[in-house]
Amino acid sequence: MAELQKDFLFVLIKSLTTSEKRQFKLYVNRLGINVDAKFLLLFSELDKMNEYNESIIIEKKISTKQQLSNLKAHLYKQILVSLRMNPSHQNYRIQLREQLDFANILYQKGLYKQALKILDKTKQSALELDEKSIASEIIDLEKVIESQFITRSIDGRAEELINESKAISKQNQYTTELSNLSLKLYSEMLTHGYVKNDVDREEVLEIFNSQIKNIQPSKLNFTEKLWYYKAHVWKNQLLQDYKYTLKYAYQWVELFHQKPEMIFSHPVWYIKGNTYLLKILFLYGNIDILENQFEIFNKTVYSPSFAQNENLQALIFLTYSNTLMNIHFVKGEFFSGTKLIPEIEMKMEKLRDKIDEHHFMILYLKMAAMFFGSKKYNESMRYSMKIIESKGNVQEDLLFHTRILILMSKHESGNDEDYDDFIKATLKFAMKMKKPEEFHFESIEFFKNLNNLVLDERQKAFEAFDQKLEQYENNEYYRRSLFYIDIHGWIQSKVQHVDVIEIIKKKVKYKRLK
Template identity: 85%
Template sequence: MAELQKDFLFVLIKSLTTSEKRQFKLYVNRLGINADAKFLLLFSEMDKMKEYDESIILDKKISTKQQLSNLKAHLYKQILVSLRLNPIHQNYRIQLREQLDFANILYQKGLYKQALKILDKTKQTALELDEKSIASEIINLEKVIESQFITRSIEGRAEELIKQSREISKQNHYATELSNLSLKLYSEMLTHGYVKNNEDRSEVMGIFNAQIKNIQFEKLNFTEKLWYFKAHVWKNQLLQEYKYTLKYAYQWVDLFYKNPDMIISHPVWYIKGNTYLLKILFLYGNIDILEESFEKFNQTVSASSFAQNENAQSLVFLTYYNTLMNIHFVKGEFFPGTKLIPEIELKMERFRDKIDEHHFMILYLKMAAMLFGSKKFHESIRYSMKVIESKGNVQEDLLFHTRILILMAQYESGIDEDYDDFIKATLKFAKKMKKPDDFHFESIAFFKKLNDMTPDKQMKLFKEFDKKLEVFSGNEYYRRSLLYIDIHGWVQSKVKSVDVIEIIKEKVKYKRKA
């Protein structure tokens, strides 16, 4: 996102569709007194801007410098109120809370029986949708009404509410413990990355076992099971135990297919579950199951009942194109894969403000790798540099492997004017990494030697490095490093004097037999 576009109000206005803008203007003019309201003038002016420029607002005397902050805050709130009223944003959570608000209003007016009738109906819906937090709020209000007023609503009402309250409290406890565990493991993955040694492994297992031991799976409902599977997926990803990551990612997605109504209620977690499942199937290279799962995902997210909001659609975009490119990688279909690049870049612009920089950089790296496989080495370097020069928060491993891809492309293309300088810069980068390992330094040493050797000695070096990569690939803590860029496949293609596509096709054939 450009610096000038970081104003929250400006970004919100630019995210509005034509119909949403029209509805907003109708909303603020509904009483005929806001036609010249300053916040509406501010909206119109900001809507015209391509980049946010405060001086234009001040020059047109829409507001003074001192008043502008309050005016923007008021406009921001009015836009959100208007969006809340828009049918497209009326999901079941908003509807449940709206009913709870109505019940509160009736309670405050002393219309207790009417309030209880709304609360009872809303509570049943909340429980059916496994929205226990909202159900808990409803029960609390029911208890307030029942304890203050003689409603004579139902015989044994107190016992019923006490039983429901205890049951939901227990379920909320499970959900809290599991969601805390999932968040902690996810934080570990983002902060420290994948485990590099037995010490890291023990630390992760300590965190996991401390909170999972008291959970009885058979007592969990949908939401708790969802958090349970998430925690196991993230734990096994940290440990690089892909067999179990696949197991729990499958159970995560299958939980939704067994409860199809929850796909509509929790579209984001349905997408996320498929993201992990499709990713791990790619890492396994099982193309048949990958394509089958991908087709099922596409059918679901393409249904008219699936969430059409920008958040869900931006996540669908990431999962769809990452998986589509992964399928091309597994099959060695680099040339067809490069044809996706203009289409992906066009959609990247659409979701520029909705997706973090790291995910965009992953897409750019995949584009660069696809171009490398298509022997478009100049283009590969150009797209790789988008990752290297990114000012966003990009993971170290991603940056390092992008550098390796650039060195591979420089070697293949003969563009080696700054090869030695780039080697030095890459070594400097590796030394500054939080947890550099032998793979990083061995890779740099290989490329450093490679450029100064005659072809016959280069072959010897390729063979030596191939053996080292075999050792690395057998070590569970290094295995992850070989998945970003298939440097091993590239080295093997040199040793066997074949195109790298042939190496990939051989791997696919092997996986299909397995």
């Protein structure tokens, strides 16, 4: 992903669609501002730039260097106000907060009954949407009005507000505890990765059990259940316990299907839940269920009622593209899979500023693996090098397995001019990893020796490494290492003297029968 410009205003203007720019200009004209107003001139100039260049603004006397900072801040604010008014950016949270703002204005004007009427209606909507934070703010304002003025709205009003406040406070406590736990587990996954041994496992369980023991699942509402399932998904991913990851990812998605209106309220978490569910179904290799869930996901996110914005488009694209390629991987459809790549790359370019580097590299690795499966080894190496040469923050495991894929491609293509140098570089990389595993060094040693062996000896080397990979597959702490690329399937194809596609098809047939 190209590095974003450091100037936030420039990035914001470049993110605007044609209709959003048109609305901004209409909004400015509605304010009765002179068309030559400096902030509008600044907007036009920045819109024309391909790269941010402050000196051009100064040279054209749009602003002095001393005034530019304030002018940019003013323009930034006006653009955000314009975007807030745009119907495409309206959502229920903005609408609820708008009603709360209206009630505050009426309260300040002394129109207490009108304010309470708006607050009561908005509170019911907030509770239906499980927006307890907003509901809590509404109740606080109701308390202020009721405690200061004799509104005589209804009998027992004080007791009603007290009970509502207590109930929401308890639910907010659950939400806070579960969201903190989920965030902690997610942080563990990003910083330390998956558990590598029993000590790591105990640390994760200690974090999880210390928090979850205070939670009573039967008393949870939608939002708390959502955080509850998230925490379990991330815990089981850390533990590499895919059976329970699948269970809670499925419950996460089903939570939305049981209450469809929440898909509109929380579209990001609906997409994320499906991302984890589709990913774990791919790891299981159950193609029938994977394709069925993928169809449900597509029908939902591409329906007219599903919210649309740049953030959601990027998330949908990632889930859709990764799953589509995963389905081709499971079926061993490498040749048809490579035909998807040009369109995926084109969309990647359009969403380049909306997707982080790591997710780009995952897509590139899948493309490289797809080309490898279709025997286009030079293309596979070309896409692999996009990852190796990336200057972004890419996970070590992904980088290592990319190197293994390059070694596989070099072996198959016979393009081994720099084979030994690449082996040395890969060994050096592995030694610098934060938590290198036995699997990493065993793989490097295998490829190091492979190129110097005659045919008969190579066959024995493949058979010996096949037995080692069998052991790794049965080891819960190493199992995930074999999921990045199907190195074991490739080794098995060499042992059995068949195409790697035949190995994959056997696995798919087994999963279907099972």
